[in-house]
Amino acid sequence: MKIIFATQNKGKAIEVKNIFKNSKYEIITLSDLNNEIEIEETGTTFIENAYIKAKTIFDIYQLPVIADDSGLVVEQLNGKPGVYSARYAGENCSFDDNNKKLINELKNFPEPHLAHFICLSVYIDKNNFFHSVGELHGKIVLTPRGVNGFGYDPIFQPDGYDKTLAELSLEEKNKISHRAQSFNKLKHNIEEFIL
Ligand code: IMP
Numbered sequence: 001m002k003i004i005f006a007t008q009n010k011g012k013a014i015e016v017k018n019i020f021k022n023s024k025y026e027i028i029t030l031s032d033l034n035n036e037i038e039i040e041e042t043g044t045t046f047i048e049n050a051y052i053k054a055k056t057i058f059d060i061y062q063l064p065v066i067a068d069d070s071g072l073v074v075e076q077l078n079g080k081p082g083v084y085s086a087r088y089a090g091e092n093c094s095f096d097d098n099n100k101k102l103i104n105e106l107k108n109f110p111e112p113h114l115a116h117f118i119c120l121s122v123y124i125d126k127n128n129f130f131h132s133v134g135e136l137h138g139k140i141v142l143t144p145r146g147v148n149g150f151g152y153d154p155i156f157q158p159d160g161y162d163k164t165l166a167e168l169s170l171e172e173k174n175k176i177s178h179r180a181q182s183f184n185k186l187k188h189n190i191e192e193f194i195l
Contacts, residue, residue: 011150134181
């Protein structure tokens with residue numbers, strides 16, 4: 001069965017394809033479909049934004065769709081960047097711009113800079129809607145380390161690790177990440193309820 005993953009984020013696409021790789025589902029992304037649509041995230045919550053992405057793509061293709069909305073919640077910044085994680089340093093900013101902005105904002109706060117990632121994933125088809133949540137707790141480090149992954153990975157060190165997410169392999173990140181937890185539960189629901 002084909003499921004479209006409604007994302008333009010290559011890092012997410014690699015992670016989620018890896019999660020579904022030994023299942024009977026074939027995950028195809030918007031780039032596999034040569035679709036360059038940029039879906040506006042007009043919601044104010046993770047679930048709203050995940051649903052907007054999934055529904056927009058479902059309306060185009062009428063095929064089962066998965067989508068997620070995710071972000072980083074930093075305690076000392078009262079939950080920022082939260083749902084605005086992708087564009088924290090402004091529209092069309094790079095991952096590096098976001099990391100620099102966050103480091104700059106945190107440098108006058110005492111350590112540890114406690115934070116967690118959240119991933120809200122959804123599945124929709126013409127009859128069903130499931131959602132699932134995953135969280136990964138840790139702290140922000142003010143000197144980026146590692147080259148793997150994407151986004152805030154070089155400055156996020158998960159609890160129990162002395163490496164940042166960008167210093168872990170894809171397999172290691174996928175054992176613990178918010179996205180892996182969320183999509184593994186979602187996959188379980190799809191396997192149980194969808195023929
Ligand atoms: P969105 O879910 O596409 O709205 O984007 C979420 C943003 O949160 C990404 O662009 C990253 O900046 C950040 N983010 C979400 N998940 C991760 C992750 O696993 N590693 C690093 N950054 C992440």
